[in-house]
Amino acid sequence: MKILGVDPGIAIAGWGVVDYENGRFHTLGYDSATTPAGMKTEDRLLSLFHDFELIINHFKPDEFASEELFWNTNQKTGIMVAEARGVILMTARKHGIPVYEYTPLQVKQAVVGYGRATKKQVIMMTTSILGLPEAPKPDDTADALAVAICHAHSKNSPLGKYMNL
Numbered sequence: 001m002k003i004l005g006v007d008p009g010i011a012i013a014g015w016g017v018v019d020y021e022n023g024r025f026h027t028l029g030y031d032s033a034t035t036p037a038g039m040k041t042e043d044r045l046l047s048l049f050h051d052f053e054l055i056i057n058h059f060k061p062d063e064f065a066s067e068e069l070f071w072n073t074n075q076k077t078g079i080m081v082a083e084a085r086g087v088i089l090m091t092a093r094k095h096g097i098p099v100y101e102y103t104p105l106q107v108k109q110a111v112v113g114y115g116r117a118t119k120k121q122v123i124m125m126t127t128s129i130l131g132l133p134e135a136p137k138p139d140d141t142a143d144a145l146a147v148a149i150c151h152a153h154s155k156n157s158p159l160g161k162y163m164n165l
Contacts (some may be wrong), residue, residue, distance in 0.1 A: 002028065004061035004092070005148025007140045008069070008085035010044055010077075011035060014140030015052075017059040018130065020152040027130045028059055032141045041080060045087045052091040064092040065100045065151035067107060067143065102150050107143075110150035122146050 007014035016030035033051035035044035105115040123142045136142040
């Protein structure tokens with residue numbers, strides 16, 4: 001099963017594609033889609049749409065897993081991130097890919113075994129689980145790979161929440 005994991009964002013949207021078969025991971029690719037701060041919001045969203053179209057067309061994932069938004073105190077930033085997340089989710093559904101979502105706590109629990117793990121612990125375990133030579137950069141990319149790992153381990157458990165969009 002090929003899983004596209006995403007850590008959504010308007011400035012940086014981390015992504016990672018893993019193949020999970022018989023309890024083993026094979027990392028197919030990972031990076032981040034970025035948009036410049038000075039660009040108009042609608043152009044940033046279009047850029048993310050195009051980037052995720054390319055990722056989906058190249059890797060042809062079977063399933064899509066996203067981290068749920070963690071609402072921060074800056075409402076304007078939160079709204080922009082929500083818009084970016086919406087575009088990314090829509091792109092997956094446009095391609096007929098089932099979409100699943102996980103809270104940050106669920107991701108940490110699935111990857112580290114502790115829901116209050118630090119970012120450093122998540123990155124270290126993600127790197128180890130996937131057998132990567134070094135930690136993925138930026139952190140958003142490591143988070144996206146952690147979401148993919150979470151989905152692989154949680155899809156058939158009560159944690160896996162399918163979004164019927």
